[in-house]
Structure formats: C-alpha cells, structure tokens
Amino acid sequence: MMKEQLATFKSQLEEFARKHKNDIRKNPAFRAQFHEMCAKVGVDPLASNKGFWAELLGIGDFYYELGVQIIEVCMQTRSINGGLISLQELCSHLRQRRKKDREAVTEDDCLRAISKLKVLGSGFEVITIGKKKLVRSVPTELNKDHNQILELAQGQGFVTVEEVQRRLSWTSGRVIDALETLLEEGLAMIDNGNKDGKCQYWFPCVSSVYSFVGSDT
Secondary structure, three states: OHHHHHHHHHHHHHHHHHHOHHHHHHOHHHHHHHHHHHHHOOOOOOOOOOOHHHHHHOHHHHHHHHHHHHHHHHHHHHHHHOOEEEHHHHHHHHHHHOOOOOOOOOHHHHHHHHHHHHHOOOOOEEEEEOOEEEEEOOOOOOOHHHHHHHHHHOOOOEEOHHHHHHHHOOOHHHHHHHHHHHHHOOOOEEEOOOOOOOOEEEOHHHOHHHOOOOOOO
C-alpha cells in the first residue's frame, strides 16, 4: 500500500513538474514548493545533471549556472572581504547579475547551489555567526575568538580593541592577537582616521558599507 501511494505521488510530482516547468525555473515560490514535494518522496532533482528531472526541468542547469556565478562573485569580492561574504550580500550580487534573465534567486537557491559546490570539494561552505549566515570560499580556520569578534562587529560593521576588551572581558593581548590574525587573513580592514584616535577594525563580510562593491563588474 505504501509503495503504491509513493508511486502515485511520484507520478503526480512528474505531472506537476511538467505543468509548471517554466514557473519552477523562474518563480522562487514554485521552486521551494517543488523541492518540498521532492523531499517528501525522497527525490533529489539535483542528484544528477543527466537524470530524468534535469532533462525535464533543466533545473540541474539552473543550479549549475548559479554555482558558477557564486564562484565568480566570491572571487571578485575576495580582495575586499577575504573570502567571507554574507549570504544576503551574495544574493544581492546575484540578483544584479541575473536581472536580464528575469530569474529571481533566493537564499534557499544559493544554499542548494553551494551544497552542490561542496560535493565537488571546492572549499565552499556556509557558516553561521550570530544571526548571519556567511559563505566561506577560502579554507580559513576561524576559532571561537574570531567568531565572537565577527558577531560583535555585526552591530556597526567594525570593532575597536577597547570595545572588544570591554564587551568580552578579554585582555588587550588576546584582542590584538585575534584581530591581527583576521587582518592577515584579509577578513578585516583598519581605519586609522578617527577623531578619537582609536583604530577601527572593519569587517566587509558583516558590513553593509561594502555590500555592492563590484556588483556591476
């Protein structure tokens, strides 16, 4: 009985896919609904680019193209953010690029595409720091201290040595050591031009100030 129900559901899924082929490619809500239906019957439409679903929908091509664009955006912004970019910012760059195609892209689409890149051993992964999801495209190992500083920086986009000392109750040596590592990895930038004379350590991966740099290149 269970097998029959599953078979019926799969055929309904195929019918849904055929009927809404264009909607699934162009409409994020349809795409999310389709993935949800697939998950219920254990179908992974992205498992093979040559499989039935890929041929029927071209959906494998959609995520392959998106994956290539994700790699391009990450490479173009790496000199600014050190290979760590917020998922939200990545999606903004991709929407700018895909305006002509009129194919909307959601954070869920990006996560699916990145999961496929991960399978290729490309070094891409999504990490969560505080309330933000960040996409890492370089093999930087962040420890707990680095993560806490990045989480602290989410408020203003930057931190100072004094602020980290005060907020986290760390010694100045511990703060400077962590910040120096983040600078060396290219994840932070120093701004010395403040009236109070305090160095600000800016983090492009959590700062909206740098959000659209290079989005038109």
